[in-house]
Amino acid sequence: MTEPILSVRGLHVMFNLRGRKLHAIRGVDLDVMKGESLAIVGESGSGKSVFVKTFMGLLDANGWIDGGEIVYNGEKLTDYKTEKQWLKIRGGEIAMVLQDPMTSLNPLKTIGAQIIEAIELHRPLRGRESYGEMISLLKDVGIPEPERRAKQYPHEFSGGMRQRVVIAIAVACRPKVLICDEPTTALDVTIQAQILKLIRSLKEKYDLTTIYITHDLGVVANVADRIAVMYAGDIVEIGACDEVFYDPKHPYTWALLSSLPQLGEKGEDLYSIKGTPPNLFADVRGDAFAPRNPQALKIDFVKQPPYFQVSPTHRAKTWLLDPRAPKIEPPESVKRLASEGVSGFGE
Amino acid sequence: MANEEKKEALLSVRHMEVCFGKRRNRFKAVDDVSFDIYRGETFGVVGESGSGKTTIGRAIIRIHPMTKGEVFYRGQKINGKISKELDRTVTRRIQMIFQDPMASLNERAKVDYIVSEGLYSGGVKYSKAQREEKVSKALSDVGLLPEFASRFPHEFSGGQRQRIGIARALIMEPEFIIADEPISALDVSIRAQVLNLMNELQKQRGLTYLFISHDLSVMRFVCDRIAVIHKGVMVELAGCEQLFRHPLHPYTRALLSAVPMPDPRREKEKQIFVYDPAIHDYSVDKPKWVEIEEGHFVRGNEKELASYRERVQ
Numbered sequence: 001m002t003e004p005i006l007s008v009r010g011l012h013v014m015f016n017l018r019g020r021k022l023h024a025i026r027g028v029d030l031d032v033m034k035g036e037s038l039a040i041v042g043e044s045g046s047g048k049s050v051f052v053k054t055f056m057g058l059l060d061a062n063g064w065i066d067g068g069e070i071v072y073n074g075e076k077l078t079d080y081k082t083e084k085q086w087l088k089i090r091g092g093e094i095a096m097v098l099q100d101p102m103t104s105l106n107p108l109k110t111i112g113a114q115i116i117e118a119i120e121l122h123r124p125l126r127g128r129e130s131y132g133e134m135i136s137l138l139k140d141v142g143i144p145e146p147e148r149r150a151k152q153y154p155h156e157f158s159g160g161m162r163q164r165v166v167i168a169i170a171v172a173c174r175p176k177v178l179i180c181d182e183p184t185t186a187l188d189v190t191i192q193a194q195i196l197k198l199i200r201s202l203k204e205k206y207d208l209t210t211i212y213i214t215h216d217l218g219v220v221a222n223v224a225d226r227i228a229v230m231y232a233g234d235i236v237e238i239g240a241c242d243e244v245f246y247d248p249k250h251p252y253t254w255a256l257l258s259s260l261p262q263l264g265e266k267g268e269d270l271y272s273i274k275g276t277p278p279n280l281f282a283d284v285r286g287d288a289f290a291p292r293n294p295q296a297l298k299i300d301f302v303k304q305p306p307y308f309q310v311s312p313t314h315r316a317k318t319w320l321l322d323p324r325a326p327k328i329e330p331p332e333s334v335k336r337l338a339s340e341g342v343s344g345f346g347e
Numbered sequence: 348m349a350n351e352e353k354k355e356a357l358l359s360v361r362h363m364e365v366c367f368g369k370r371r372n373r374f375k376a377v378d379d380v381s382f383d384i385y386r387g388e389t390f391g392v393v394g395e396s397g398s399g400k401t402t403i404g405r406a407i408i409r410i411h412p413m414t415k416g417e418v419f420y421r422g423q424k425i426n427g428k429i430s431k432e433l434d435r436t437v438t439r440r441i442q443m444i445f446q447d448p449m450a451s452l453n454e455r456a457k458v459d460y461i462v463s464e465g466l467y468s469g470g471v472k473y474s475k476a477q478r479e480e481k482v483s484k485a486l487s488d489v490g491l492l493p494e495f496a497s498r499f500p501h502e503f504s505g506g507q508r509q510r511i512g513i514a515r516a517l518i519m520e521p522e523f524i525i526a527d528e529p530i531s532a533l534d535v536s537i538r539a540q541v542l543n544l545m546n547e548l549q550k551q552r553g554l555t556y557l558f559i560s561h562d563l564s565v566m567r568f569v570c571d572r573i574a575v576i577h578k579g580v581m582v583e584l585a586g587c588e589q590l591f592r593h594p595l596h597p598y599t600r601a602l603l604s605a606v607p608m609p610d611p612r613r614e615k616e617k618q619i620f621v622y623d624p625a626i627h628d629y630s631v632d633k634p635k636w637v638e639i640e641e642g643h644f645v646r647g648n649e650k651e652l653a654s655y656r657e658r659v660q
Contacts, residue, residue, distance in 0.1 A: 043535075044534050158397075188396050189562050189605045189606060189607070190605040190621075193607070194619070215534045215535050218608060219607045221607070221608060221610055222614035222615070245609060255536070259535055261538070261539070261564050261565045262608060262610075266567070266568060269546065270539040272539035337609065337610060
């Protein structure tokens with residue numbers, strides 16, 4: 001792989017909620033490589049959205065970075081103090097596509113005006129030039145008749161088309177990194193496939209590094225080069241796409257995979273993760289997933305596992321990888337995925 | 348799958364048509380849809396947004412009036428003008444679970460009231476003690492603690508709220524439940540819990556479900572038979588495995604091709620079909636609704652049907 005465009009070291013994020021401290025991100029290390037497509041997967045509340053928000057200085061007012069550093073292209077983002085410094089990064093260097101296209105557009109402005117606004121804010125284009133750029137962006141994101149559509153308002157667009165507009169705004173400032181936070185959750189399956197395809201083609205065209213955030217492992221098999229699984233504010237497993245799907249090591253990754261209906265056997269219960277994610281107001285002891293893991297080892301409750309390297313690209317934080325650990329097999333459905341893949345769909 | 352001997356139609360929909368708007372703005376959301384739902388099965392309706400799948404569910408439960416057609420429940424007509432008594436039974440027997448547990452619960456009412464609300468209007472008077480007993484039973488049936496009755500909805504997570512929505516339906520002791528995208532707004536891990544719960548309740552109580560969704564991967568897991576709706580028109584209806592093995596109509600194939608697979612090898616080779624209704628030439632040869640193999644219906648004209656027959660062979 002090439003050099004990292006963004007590297008995070010020992011990042012801690014805290015939130016102050018009614019006088020209590022919530023430890024949302026607990027010492028995350030991550031390198032995002034230039035030109036790759038990385039997916040961060042986890043349940044709601046695992047901290048995945050908070051994590052990427054720190055790249056753009058978008059933490060809510062009651063949150064702060066409590067140690068660690070984020071380096072983007074040699075710039076230490078964790079040293080940024082003023083909004084002015086952040087403005088260079090936001091949009092221009094790192095851009096974000098949010099989950100819900102219904103709420104991320106301004107209902108009172110035409111689509112064209114909203115895209116032009118983003119262009120003129122970050123690039124030295126004005127008037128005719130920026131209009132031409134806007135039209136070509138609309139074409140790029142696959143909106144037919146861009147001249148006519150640019151004069152329309154968001155309510156005249158369907159959900160999928162609106163998400164295309166949001167993506168056009170995100171790439172309008174020629175960012176180097178595009179973060180897609182649950183880009184397709186609010187959309188239909190058919191539209192979802194089209195939007196993912198669009199993001200992939202834009203990634204090639206504009207030479208982007210993309211970071212996907214999602215709770216659905218099914219969505220990312222197609223788009224991600226690497227997958228990071230996040231649980232309780234920490235990355236518990238990270239590896240190349242094939243490694244995470246076909247040779248997952250962490251019990252939490254097993255649980256996420258086997259709760260997918262695509263892997264379920266009809267008539268049997270689908271695997272479901274018992275309990276709730278740990279309370280991050282208190283200190284987490286040992287492996288954060290242990291209380292929900294029926295096969296947890298004794299040591300999981302006592303000591304936090306370090307990363308164990310599985311391959312040069314694949315590592316996981318679980319004691320199961322320790323040479324002294326007993327051999328615990330992944331669930332049947334996970335093993336079946338590796339040997340046969342998903343079956344039963346189509347001819 | 349429902350056994351042959353108990354294939355009794357619990358609910359029959361005949362030539363359902365639902366229109367919205369008046370005169371020039373008239374829009375046909377559901378166009379001549381007919382199907383039977385057998386007792387004890389899970390019948391799926393799949394389609395993209397705007398296909399009219401939700402409207403079908405809402406027309407059955409009589410939220411939207413139908414402009415044409417009939418709905419029979421246990422052989423009795425339940426749409427249009429019906430007697431007060433029948434109206435009450437139907438309201439009790441058919442319940443609905445909604446998509447978004449964040450939006451479908453009254454934020455200002457306690458769980459106790461939310462769950463028991465249906466009991467107040469059922470025509471039967473319950474004492475306070477009886478109601479409380481029913482609420483705590485319904486809550487424990489869906490895996491919640493009876494103590495939760497005194498809390499407000501905002502104190503619960505998405506999965507728990509959806510359970511409250513299910514408890515609210517169960518307290519009426521329904522036979523038939525319309526579940527409109529019950530898990531689309533939920534996290535993957537919580538989806539599994541809600542699906543399992545629905546499955547279990549079906550086994551215990553012999554419930555019949557109408558399951559409405561846009562996601563075929565979930566449908567395959569829960570449904571016995573699936574109807575595919577496109578722009579208000581039913582284009583294919585088949586047993587679940589039949590449909591997945593031999594999807595015939597191009598729209599079904601498009602939906603199927605879009606299902607995301609947690610399998611990188613498969614995903615890399617996959618081709619996404621985009622359905623274009625213009626491929627049908629219905630100008631001369633009008634489409635028909637034909638049973639192409641046992642229990643597998645599809646809409647098409649003679650030429651298309653011939654090619655479908657070949658594929659089934």
